[in-house]
Amino acid sequence: MGSSTAYQVAKRGQKTLLLEQFDFLHHRGSSHGESRTIRATYSKDYYFPMVIESYKLWEEAESQIGYKVYFKAEHLEMGDSRDKNMRGIIHTCHKYSVAHEILDRQQVANKFSGRFDIPENWIAVFTEYGGVIKPTKAVSMFQALAFQKGAVLRDCMEVKDIRKDNGVKGGVWVYTSNGEKFWGKKCVVTVGAWTKKLVKTVSRVELPIQSLETTVCYWRIKEGNEEKYAIGGDFPTFGCQGEPHIFGTPSLEYPGLMKVMVHGGYPCDEDKRPWGPVMVLESLKEWVEERLSGMVDSRAPVATQLCMYSMTPDEDFVIDFLGGEFGKDVVMGGGFSGHGFKMGPVVGRILADLVLTGEAKGVELKHFRIRRFEENPQGNVKDF
Numbered sequence: 396m397g398s399s400t401a402y403q404v405a406k407r408g409q410k411t412l413l414l415e416q417f418d419f420l421h422h423r424g425s426s427h428g429e430s431r432t433i434r435a436t437y438s439k440d441y442y443f444p445m446v447i448e449s450y451k452l453w454e455e456a457e458s459q460i461g462y463k464v465y466f467k468a469e470h471l472e473m474g475d476s477r478d479k480n481m482r483g484i485i486h487t488c489h490k491y492s493v494a495h496e497i498l499d500r501q502q503v504a505n506k507f508s509g510r511f512d513i514p515e516n517w518i519a520v521f522t523e524y525g526g527v528i529k530p531t532k533a534v535s536m537f538q539a540l541a542f543q544k545g546a547v548l549r550d551c552m553e554v555k556d557i558r559k560d561n562g563v564k565g566g567v568w569v570y571t572s573n574g575e576k577f578w579g580k581k582c583v584v585t586v587g588a589w590t591k592k593l594v595k596t597v598s599r600v601e602l603p604i605q606s607l608e609t610t611v612c613y614w615r616i617k618e619g620n621e622e623k624y625a626i627g628g629d630f631p632t633f634g635c636q637g638e639p640h641i642f643g644t645p646s647l648e649y650p651g652l653m654k655v656m657v658h659g660g661y662p663c664d665e666d667k668r669p670w671g672p673v674m675v676l677e678s679l680k681e682w683v684e685e686r687l688s689g690m691v692d693s694r695a696p697v698a699t700q701l702c703m704y705s706m707t708p709d710e711d712f713v714i715d716f717l718g719g720e721f722g723k724d725v726v727m728g729g730g731f732s733g734h735g736f737k738m739g740p741v742v743g744r745i746l747a748d749l750v751l752t753g754e755a756k757g758v759e760l761k762h763f764r765i766r767r768f769e770e771n772p773q774g775n776v777k778d779f
């Protein structure tokens with residue numbers, strides 16, 4: 396989110412500095428690795444226009460840099476026909492006139508030539524809006540584009556505090572733990588799993604954002620079936636609503652392996668990571684065995700990778716002014732709750748708008764305000 400914002404701000408001709416606490420492209424946050432799904436199947440309909448804008452901005456950024464970070468696929472969302480989120484997804488499709496197919500068990504089996512097998516009482520929603528984004532490559536792309544537009548990029552720079560300048564200069568001072576300080580008219584804070592800690596230090600506001608350690612799992616496609624599940628054919632990105640909430644991508648990054656993982660993870664302290672155990676639920680193995688028609692080896696994943704989620708209680712993002720003494724000078728974007736990557740470009744656009752103009756068009760920010768936690772501390776969990 397920070398790299399995308401830096402690009403957006405620098406593109407508008409503003410002097411921009413991007414600070415990162417670790418090495419650039421490190422593996423200790425949320426945005427490293429090989430694949431993220433982009434899909435429009437949101438039951439909370441206000442995400443739909445954001446996804447559509449993101450598709451456009453991903454394409455625009457790719458054309459600027461000259462290489463691909465997005466790989467096209469269609470998308471299939473499945474679940475119990477009575478599931479609230481499934482019904483919400485269908486509502487979103489209707490509201491925005493999105494071309495979609497609602498499929499029953501037999502229709503899913505026919506459409507995907509037996510590669511998915513859903514129970515009788517389930518349905519699936521199929522749309523053209525799917526695909527895979529390569530996260531590390533995409534972050535690097537935004538950094539390169541920001542640099543091209545004149546931004547200064549500094550890594551191994553941990554921000555330890557942000558203070559308002561109370562003198563005639565105005566603006567904000569940013570202090571780093573190695574003793575440097577930087578001044579800017581405005582500041583955008585996008586510190587992922589460290590949001591709760593930094594925001595508390597800076598403004599005393601305690602945000603209910605929980606760090607989770609989550610596990611990416613890659614499963615071996617059984618011999619002879621590899622092509623059937625590869626990207627570039629007709630196998631879609633997919634999600635499965637319910638408990639556990641599962642999602643996956645066609646094989647792309649590791650030929651012959653497919654990513655299928657659970658949405659969520661173990662609560663942890665982002666500075667004292669347990670680095671395991673990897674989360675491979677029995678129910679995930681069963682899902683791989685049954686839903687992928689026995690064509691993928693479900694005994695255990697053959698490769699795993701750990702990653703961080705920063706979860707809000709309602710799984711909605713936090714995009715807002717920090718307020719207090721900072722007024723509109725400090726904007727934050729955090730709590731992306733395991734579904735933010737696809738939105739990187741639009742979030743960057745929104746954060747840049749907010750910090751430069753004080754408002755952002757085309758987005759219902761009320762869902763992302765800090766204030767909502769005071770009004771409804773628990774949120775309506777598990778509803779996106």
Ligand SMILES: Cc1cc2nc3c(=O)[nH]c(=O)nc-3n(C[C@H](O)[C@H](O)[C@H](O)COP(=O)(O)OP(=O)(O)OC[C@H]3O[C@@H](n4cnc5c(N)ncnc54)[C@H](O)[C@@H]3O)c2cc1C
Pocket residue numbers: 396397414415416417423424425426427430431432433552553554555585586587588589593609610611701702703704728729730731732733734735736737738
């Ligand atoms: C395994 C996994 C699968 C996912 N799958 C999907 C998916 O399929 N689709 C999707 O849309 N989303 C997905 N997500 C969610 C998505 O990846 C995240 O929402 C997104 O990457 C969050 O980005 P971020 O910029 O908030 O956090 P980060 O990428 O972690 O960036 C925050 C950065 O701030 C730095 N930082 C922290 N504190 C400081 C400080 N004090 N000073 C300086 N720098 C600091 C950190 O080091 C870090 O580099 C997934 C996430 C994970 C972990």
